[in-house]
Amino acid sequence: MTATGDAPRLALVDVSKAFGSTRALDGVSLDVHAGEVHVVAGENGAGKSTLIRVIAGALGDFSGELRLDGRAVRFASPAAAVAQGIATIHQELSLVPALSIADNFALAEPGHPFSLRARRASRERAARALHRLALALEPDVVVERLSVAERQLVEIARALAAPVRVLVMDEPTSALAEPDSVRLMTLVERLKQDGIGIVYISHRLDEIFRLADRVSVLRDGRRVFTRAARELTRDELVSAMVGRAASSAKVAQKAPFGAVRLRARSLTAAPPQALGPLxxxxxxxxxxxxxxxxxxxxxxxxxxxxxxxxxxHAELELDGAAYAPDGARTAFARGVALLASDRRDSVLSALSVLHNATLSSLRAWSPAGLLRDGDERRAVAPESTRIKLKSPSLDAPAGALSGGNQQKTALLRCLLARPRLLLLDDPTRGIDVAARADVHDLLREVARGGTSILFRSTDLGELMALSDRVLVLARGRYVATIAPSELDEARLLSLMMGGTA
Ligand SMILES: Nc1ncnc2c1ncn2[C@@H]1O[C@H](COP(=O)(O)OP(=O)(O)OP(=O)(O)O)[C@@H](O)[C@H]1O
Ligand SMILES: [Mg+2]
Known part of the structure; x- marks a missing residue:
């Protein structure tokens, strides 16, 4: 086959991939042109990341064909795809936390990346790439000192350090708060103008409609349609994802609050993550x-x-008694559960979904130290159905689940611990729009049952939908506490940027 001028930059032709009995991709064809953003949307488990892994050379044994500028290609490894100008940002971050930013750049290089000369070169490359994204970070900073959002941006900077023909991004903004995701979208628009073909995955509708030239929807591994974004409405998109008409969430009645659950005074944290006093x-x-x-x-x-x-440092009281937490053990003993923003901190991929979900509540199932498998299953099954957890079975290893379904597993684990105080760091990160409404309902129900919830979200709409009050912080300092009825997104954003109430 010969390359032609008007061939798509990248095309997938009739691509299928199964994991055991799961057909993750089933005869999918789609393409992206130079200078185009093609968004791939779909529910959790629809096959989006699998598609990305096919393009990135991370899955060898798929059927169908991949064409780059009209020529059939088959990448033997991710490095082979990179060498052909395919840059991929995967859903899960891949930087090595113990290494510096520069050494992480070096890792992506072929040859002898850690020779003295190569290290100097990768340090310079890192500095240039960081500069290009206007990231005020030193190449020598160790990655584990960076926030999740900073890691995401560094990861993107690294992917763009080499010449790129096709950029593939799997939920690049899921860990980013508004200003950082706007920065990222601006960058995507610039790269598009440079003639790069971009495949972009997101669960955020605003973002999809801002960036997309065309949108393809996947459902259960099949392509439902490919449409020009400007001819597509939000309702049509959501309906295609879930396979039925989109329903709007019902707003539940609020119960009156109970006694003070948590009292925090003089709460401070030392730099680099300076906070307080609150x-x-x-x-x-x-x-x-x-x-x-x-x-x-x-x-x-x-x-x-x-x-x-x-x-x-803080003076804390929980239900009227002094509370001095020093990590998971003491917190759980007092009925406090945390969902961390990086789900790799909370999901053990080799363990089954069932055991991940019950890990924080083992004592409840086994007062005598014996696991009661049947009881566990009876408790987990209804709640997992409720939030549309998609897994071959509860016994499948959590590592085989799609990203959004791993997030749901982590959430289940917190909920099954029946906490008095539930701390959630970006609870619906990576969860699709339909399941998100179910998670919100579930959290409202948990609150009605008397649980106090303190949560952070990178999604302003979610903050306003779930909160009774919103506490705004900027640079570690208190800005305001506001009822959502008095807030709109613009005002909230300006407060978050350090504006005045
Ligand atoms: N390594 C694996 N082993 C077994 N099954 C897998 C593996 N990777 C993916 N799957 C299955 O393939 C299907 C598609 O998963 P994929 O990760 O592509 O979904 P996704 O559309 O990216 O979802 P999300 O929005 O949650 O990230 C899911 O049913 C998932 O459980
Ligand atoms: Mg995915």
Missing amino acids: AFELRAGETLGVAGVEGSGASTLLHALFGDARGV
């Missing part, structure tokens, strides 16, 4: 949303209350 109260059944951009201290606050943040 003082606030949270009542039983109340949901407090914490709004803040990267570096605002919102995540640090959650970890301070769980007891696994460094340099924290």
